[in-house]
Amino acid sequence: MRVAGILLVEDDPSVRTGLELALTRQGHSVTAYATGEEALDHVRARRPEIVILDVMLPGIDGVEVCRRIRRLDSLPIILLTARGDDLDMVVGLEAGADDYVVKPVEPRVLDARIRAVLRRLESASADRISFGDLVVDRGALKVTLANREIHLTPTELRLLLELVRHPGQVLNRRYLLRAVWDHNHVADSRLVDACVQRIRAKIEPVPAEPVFIHTVRGFGYRFSPP
Structure with missing residues (x-):
């Protein structure tokens, strides 16, 4: 243990x-x-x-x-x-x-x-993925944007990695709670929303108009890089 x-x-x-x-x-x-x-x-x-x-x-x-x-x-x-x-x-x-x-x-x-x-x-697998200026290195647990390292908390990084694993797919909040937080209570969905807001503030050029992490109203979030 x-x-x-x-x-x-x-x-x-x-x-x-x-x-x-x-x-x-x-x-x-x-x-x-x-x-x-x-x-x-x-x-x-x-x-x-x-x-x-x-x-x-x-x-x-x-x-x-x-x-x-x-x-x-x-x-x-x-x-x-x-x-x-x-x-x-x-x-x-x-x-x-x-x-x-x-x-x-x-x-x-x-x-x-x-x-x-x-x-x-x-938990992270060795993998380095680029989405334009955004680079996610799963092995090094490192994210860079336009060659500048972005400092994410462990939970922010885990959520971003989970979204990156499913580009173009809509992941609902219940799934993300289980995958990232090991929670099963849908009432804890605010954890997901708050974490997405923090990630957007760090990687989105204009957080209010996201180009990487999109909200699908009533369902969850989709990682759709430009």
């Missing part, structure tokens, strides 16, 4: 201690903090493999922590959100989070999400 170096950021002492103990029992190495400031210092000093980040934090909130981490690194981020806080969750995904889990969370569910993210990091 894969052991992950986890940075856990949760201000509630009982929740933080419970998750830290549970994830440690699952074999992970966990460093836990109560504030966003401490978490950012840790990311700068010692890069974790994955961040588990509560949205509601004192001082710098989780969404802002997510944004600041994204300026530093593309490491995976899973949000912990309170039930019913849909707006915070959507804003967090748009800020660059890869996944979210609603509290109270079963440690086994969180562990499964962590391992799914790590599998996404490790």
